[in-house]
Amino acid sequence: MKAEIIAVGTELLLGQIVNTNAQYLSQELAAMGIDVYYQTVVGDNASRLQGAIELASQRADILILTGGIGPTQDDLTKDALAAHVGRSLHIDRLAMDQIERFFAGRGINMTENNRRQALVIDGSTPLPNETGLAVGLALAQEDNFYIVLPGPPKELKPMFDQQAKPWLLQHALTDEMPIYSKMLKFAGIGESLLEDRLLDLIDGQTDPTIAPYAKEGEVTVRISTKAPTEQEAMEKLNAMQGQIQSRLADHMYASMDVPIERIIVDMMADRGITLSAAESCTGGMLMESITSIPGSATMFVGGIVCYSNEMKEKLLHVPHALLEGDDAPGAVSAEVAEVLAENVRMITDSDFGLSVTGVAGPGYSERKPVGLVYVGIAQRGQKTEVFELKLNGNRETIRVRSVKTLLYRLWQRLVSTDRATGESKDQV
Template sequence: MKSEIICVGTELLLGDQVDTNSPFIAKELANLGIDVFFQTNVGDNLARLQETIKIAMGRSDLIIFTGGLGPTEDDLTKEALTGLLSIPLYEDPKEVQRLKEFFSKRGQEMPPNNLRQALIPQGSIILENSIGTASGVLLENNNKYFIFLPGPPSEMQDVFLKAALPRLMKLTQRERVGIYSQTLKFIGISESKLEKELIDLFHNQNNPTLALLAKEGEIHCRITAKVSDRETFLKIIQPLKREIMSRVGEYCYGVDQEQLEEIIVNLLKEKGLTLATAESCTGGLIAKRVTNVPGSSQCFKGGIVAYDNEIKAKLLNIPEEVLATSGAISSETALLMAQGALKLLNTDLALAITGNAGPASSEGKPVGLVYIALVGQSIKFCEKAMFSGDRERIRGRSSNQALNILRKHLINLNNS
């Protein structure tokens, strides 16, 4: 079954409201094995709405609308579709009674224009709204299915889950397939390089399929398949997943909801190692990310934000001549910051970072220049990196790179 989602509301086109309904509906439809091929936002204009519906009817079996079911004159979703199909609207007495009770329970008198929400397409099924005024509607016409859902996300989800979903399950139960996916998360490799390494897999895909998604500081590879259940999905993707990992596994840090910092905390605990951080340009972001992970207190002793050179010298024992000659943004300073944190906090490993997050050059060093150091009993390492973007993006990418350096070291310890 081919489906599409049409979200109605001029506020969506103006950017006043972000569409969260489409992702919710799309995920629910995927679980039913229903493909969503199109998502459209259209304003509160009858002609444009009907034009959008005509296009949708020419390519989809199931069309789901959200929004445009309110009590005002610009709520036109039902009128647009029924006008195209020449189906009359009638005032449903049960809906009228429900609306009156809705307002009565709140000690209010129902405004007359709310009766518009009791207008129902002839021959349709009412999908009751238990928390708001706009009920949904399911209409079948010429082997096409149309579902109207209210626009407010909480009401939309209520109507969809309680009323629309059970009926959609009946429509699709003979197929008994769902769309399942798993996301592999990669860091330290560009989207173009990752695609190059896997290009033949993209060319030969069928079921399962692959898709690359560029995220901030990392690349996600989503594996998707249409199968009967999750267990079958996990089995069917194993050959493809093994092939991917054999080629680019060194860059893969996690799966689905796993976060980079979560992986690192687990590796530290697994090896019985402790960590300290010394940060300048990231301002404590690395320590924050690590301590966001429950149980990180078992392996993370603490962090130092040495933003000023005086603090670098006093707390981390960096000689003033190093700061004067090499500068705060240098490999020498980064290594000394890590060594100072290692000694001060008495840990097995220390991760340090110094650089220029902008907005202007500092010490003659360009914006985006970063040095990351990792020291410990078996490692003394420093990496120079360049990042683009504003301060927030540079700091975020720098923390990603630092954590990935630590991740790779811990994995090498596991393999040694």
Template sequence: MKAEIIAVGTELLLGQIVNTNARYLSQKLASLGIDVYYQTVVGDNAARLRKAIEIGRSRADLLVFTGGLGPTQDDLTKDVLADYLGRGLYIHASTMERIEQLFGSRGLHMVESNRRQANMIEGCDAIDNAAGLAVGNGLEADGMLYLLLPGPPKEMMPMIDGPGEAWLRSKLSEELPLYSRLLKFAGIGESNLEARLIDLIEAQTDPTIAPYAKEGEVAVRVSTKAGSLAEAQRKIDDVVDQIKTRIGEHLYAKEDIPLEEAVVKLLRASRRKLACAESCSGGLLAELVTNVPGSSGEFVGGVVTYTNEMKHLLLGIPMTQLEGEGAPGAISESTAALMAERVRQLADTDFGVSLTGVAGPSESEGKPVGLVYFAIAERGKKTLVHTTHLSGDRGMIRLRAVKATLYRLWQALREQ
């Protein structure tokens, strides 16, 4: 079965709210074996909504609407669909009774427009809304299925997880659910990853392989339809093993977690602690690591030594290292190494990491934008310094530098 999600609301088009419903619904429909081929956003306009329905009918078996079921005149979804199908509207008695009781219990005056939330399209099944007032509609007409759900996620999500899912299941034949596994990679770009997997991607039938890019990371989703979880796992495992053979050194997780969480997990498993000293990244590494719940057990803290004076005062790096004729400078391999070593010693941790470089917008110390040195100092081992040349704007360079540092730290932890 092919589905299209139609989100209704001008506020979505204006960017005033984010369409989180589409993501949630896509995941739910996939778990039921229903393929979502299209997502549409349309404003509170009857003509444009009608056109969206026409287009949706031409390419899907199921249209799932969110939004436009409220009490105001711009809540048009039921009215437009009813008119399109040549059907009338009627009041759903039990919903109307609940609305009246709610207003009565609060001593509020109920205006006539509130009755709109109890409207049903003729021939519909009611989709109960336990978290709100607008009743959902489920309709089968002319070989098409229509499911109408409210826009607020706090109402929509329990409806699709409960009565909405039950209604859809009653209309399905033998659809197989979709199972997926997300593989997360670092230290490799999307193009390079795809090149190393291209024959698998081009030959894919079932399971399917789909790469996705994110700043500093790449994901590959392996998906299959199967009659059971065990069957799906067997099929997916075969493909994952082939991928690991090609690029296993970059595979940091078989679940949807960021690289920094994988690093924290390895630190926790090995009972090791981390401190950091940052310059060009401006505290971004510390921010990402502390975003991981419970990371205080592994990350003791860090310093942002943005100027040479702070590198000297907080880390004790000699000014002769940082400035003057013949000095390596703040942006150098040796300074990165000293920063990592000093912060590790000061915090008495197992690992100290550092970043120093040029995030832009202009060069510094005669060195180009995008040049970043980062170092990993480990207790009892030689400090490792890495050089990277990054592209992008200031924010992208900072993020990519931090992800590159985390990847090298992940490698060091994994080897142990």
């Protein structure tokens, strides 16, 4: 089955809103075994919208329209689709009741135009909106299947997941075998090098299929297969995972779609290991990534953002001679990264102490180039390690890559410690 996503809204064309809905829907449809060949964005114009629907209906089996179903006169999606399929619109009573209750409960007079949000096409299936007011709809006509969803992601995502997806499985995918996928996560390796390591598998892929995706500081590989049963699918997926993992064991940290900080939090919490951090150029980003994970309170004891040299001296007792003076290595140095990691670990009495200090940009600091970063890992009873990073990108990219690289190095240390003590566990 082929699908096309049509996003409606002049604000998208003007760049005022980023079309994150298309990314979400493409991922969800791919997981269902539906190929998205086109994504279209069209403004709030009736004739252009009808033209986009007409073209999409000729080249796709499933049309998913997002946005343009609110209360105002420029919300034209349902009108345009009704004209295309040659049907009328009517008020869905349940949707209208929900809208009326919303306004009554807030003591606000409902304007007449809000009735537009309860419109559905004759013969369609209304898709209730659990987080907003505009009802969606699903419609099958001839060889096409149409889904209409609201534009706000907080409304679109639950409606697609809870309403539209089951409808598609029941009406559009009746003859399709379900698709099963596993997401393999990698850190400490770029997308191009990872692809090179797997090139023969990717070039020769038939079933399962292999698809790499890159984000800042990590890479995801999705392996997918179609099978009549989950057991048969898992046999094929696990075999492919084994081949990939054997080539990239030093980089594969999980077999599910989670960030590396989630794996680190779980590993340390399970083992009763504690962590602290001292951050300079990343300004708390490392600590935020850790503490955003549920359960981090059991393993993260605290940290210090020591942005200035004065704070490095006062709070973390970095010797002045390391920071300033003709012969001083300076704040951006391996020596300072080592002291920061060791001292934050001792001050907090944690098992591990992390540090990061560097030049995020946009200009030089201490006559050192943008992208020069040092990260440190201190471990109770072990020698402290410091890694020099030479990173490219803008200020935000350098900060993110610094954090992700340090987390990868910490994960490596935890895995090697497990192996040395015989506590090695399979990846999640």
